[in-house]
Amino acid sequence: MSDRLYQEEKQKAVNVLNDLKIKLYNKGFFPATSGNLSYKLHDDPLIFAVTTSGKDKGTVTHEDVIFVDKDGKPVEKTKMKPSAETLIHSYIYQKTDAGCVIHVHTPANNFISYVYFEDGKVKIKDLEMIKALDIWKENAEIEVPIVDNFFDLKKLAEESGKAINPDVPAVLIKTHGIYCWGRDEFEAKRHVEAFEFMFELMKNLIIFKGSKDIW
Numbered sequence: 288m289s290d291r292l293y294q295e296e297k298q299k300a301v302n303v304l305n306d307l308k309i310k311l312y313n314k315g316f317f318p319a320t321s322g323n324l325s326y327k328l329h330d331d332p333l334i335f336a337v338t339t340s341g342k343d344k345g346t347v348t349h350e351d352v353i354f355v356d357k358d359g360k361p362v363e364k365t366k367m368k369p370s371a372e373t374l375i376h377s378y379i380y381q382k383t384d385a386g387c388v389i390h391v392h393t394p395a396n397n398f399i400s401y402v403y404f405e406d407g408k409v410k411i412k413d414l415e416m417i418k419a420l421d422i423w424k425e426n427a428e429i430e431v432p433i434v435d436n437f438f439d440l441k442k443l444a445e446e447s448g449k450a451i452n453p454d455v456p457a458v459l460i461k462t463h464g465i466y467c468w469g470r471d472e473f474e475a476k477r478h479v480e481a482f483e484f485m486f487e488l489m490k491n492l493i494i495f496k497g498s499k500d501i502w
Contacts, residue, residue, distance in 0.1 A: 293328075296328050296329075297328070297336070297354065300326040300328060300335075300336035300352065300354075301336065301351070301352045303326050303387070303472050304324050304325070304326050304336060304338060304351070304352050305347045305351060305352070306472075307324055307387075307389070307472050307475075307476060308324055308338065308344045308351075309344075309345070309347065310476070311324075311344070311389065311391065311476070311479070312344040312345045313345075314480075315393070316391040316392075316393060316479075316483070317344035317345070317391065317392075318392060320341055320342060320343055320344065321391075321392040321464070322344065322389075322390050322391045322392055322464065323337060323338045323340075323370035323372060323373075323376075323390045324337070324338050324387070324388065324389050324390070325337040325338070325370075325373075325376040325387065325388045326386070326387050326472065327380055327385065327386050327387070328354070330380075332356060332357065333356060333357040333377065333380055333381065334354060334355070334356055334362055335354070335355060335376065335377075335380060336352050336353070336354050336355075337352070337353060337354075337355055337369050337370050337373050337376055338351060338352060338353075338370055339351060339352065339353050339367045339368060339369060339370065340368045340369065340370050340371055341368075350367055353365055353367045353368075353369045355369050355373055355377075357377055357381070358374075358377070359373035359374045359376075359377055371440055372390065372440060372443070372444065374440070374441065374444035375390070375443070375444045375447045375448070375458075375466060376388045376390075376466075377444075378444060378445075378447060378448030378451065379448075379451060379466065379468050381448075382448065382451045382453060383451065383453045383456070383468060384453070384470055385456075385468035385469065385470065385475070386469070386470045386471045386472075386474075386475075387468065387469055387470075387471055387472040387474070387475040388466060388467070388468045388475065389466070389467050389468070389475050389476065389478075389479045390464055390465070390466045390467075391464055391465060391467075391479060391483075392463065392464035393464070393465075393483055393486075394490075395483060395486040395487040395489075395490050396459060396464055396465045396482070396483065396486050397462050397463070397464065398486070398490045399459065399486045399489060399490060400433050400459040400460065400461045400462060400463070400465075401461060401462050402493060402499045403433060403499065404433050404435070404461045406433070407432065407433055408430040408431060408432050408433055409430070409431050409433060409459065409489075410428065410429075410430050410502065411428070411429050411430075411431065411485055411489070412426070412427065412428035412429070412502055413426070413502065414485050414488070416481045416484050416485050417429060417481075417485075419477055419478065419480070419481035420455070420456060420478055420481060421474075429455050430452075430455065431455060431457050431458070431459055431465075431482075432450035432451075432452065432455075432458050432459065433450075433458075433459045433460070433461060434446045434447050434450050434458060434459070434460050434461065435460075435461050436460050436461045436462055436463045443460070447460065447466065456468050456469060456475075456478050457478065457482055465479070465482060465483075467479040467482060489501060
């Protein structure tokens with residue numbers, strides 16, 4: 288890749304992530320600077336743009352995005368720090384065809400991850416919104432893995448990597464949030480919105496029925 292093309296790709300990544308984070312911030316998906324996003328530039332070697340740590344997702348500055356390699360290390364000299372969970376993004380890119388990854392914290396996904404943690408997964412079925420995941424089957428049923436919220440971020444990344452199922456574009460972390468991905472930013476955004484819709488509905492059904500056995 289020529290230097291000019293590389294610079295163009297970098298600028299595209301910055302624009303995509305800044306636009307995406309504002310849209311999702313306005314939905315309430317990034318409270319208290321939580322969450323992170325990334326966008327892949329290329330696979331070999333793996334280089335991707337990721338939001339920097341501790342920044343308000345509701346604003347745009349020139350220090351919002353950093354470029355890292357497979358190990359989550361900056362590929363250029365910088366004083367900025369990548370998100371503390373950058374390695375999870377790396378595992379997702381290595382194990383799937385993802386081009387964009389979104390991590391959000393919401394009351395609904397935290398609730399679901401807590402309620403179903405002992406099962407190691409949450410089963411979702413009989414919901415029309417499953418089609419938003421490009422799963423077009425009659426009586427479709429999916430399972431989203433749930434990983435413990437390890438304080439050791441390297442272990443958290445490794446366990447999240449082990450749990451990834453390329454056919455289901457999400458991993459939940461207990462009382463921490465969800466990682467969703469898609470082949471591009473449009474697909475990743477659609478997926479995270481679909482999961483959040485389904486989790487909110489499931490939360491309400493659990494409260495209504497007084498049981499997590501809602502299917």
